[in-house]
Amino acid sequence: MLVEDLDTGQVLFAKQPNHRRPIASLTKLMTALLVLRHDPLGAALAMNERVAKQPLSSLQLKVGERVGVRALLYAALLQSSNDA
Secondary structure: OEEEOOOOOOEEEEOOOOOOOOOOOHHHHHHHHHHHHHOOOOOEEEOOHHHHOOOOOOOOOOOOOEEEHHHHHHHHHOOOOOOO
16 A cells, blocks of 8 residues: 655655555445535436446336435445446
């Protein structure tokens, strides 16, 4: 793991920085970052047909159902719900 200040290049923390690790939930974290940059936490999103048809959906969302961004992020990050 390596934590670096991108402005200065200073390494803030390093533990086996060359050791390969699985990316785990990195995709979900990047998705959350993009959501937070574009949608306020208080916003609500309407579910479309593509989202509602996700296999093995743990949220069981229905087309047209409105769900808050905060609730979707919670489901994606804390409950590991892939349909959020």
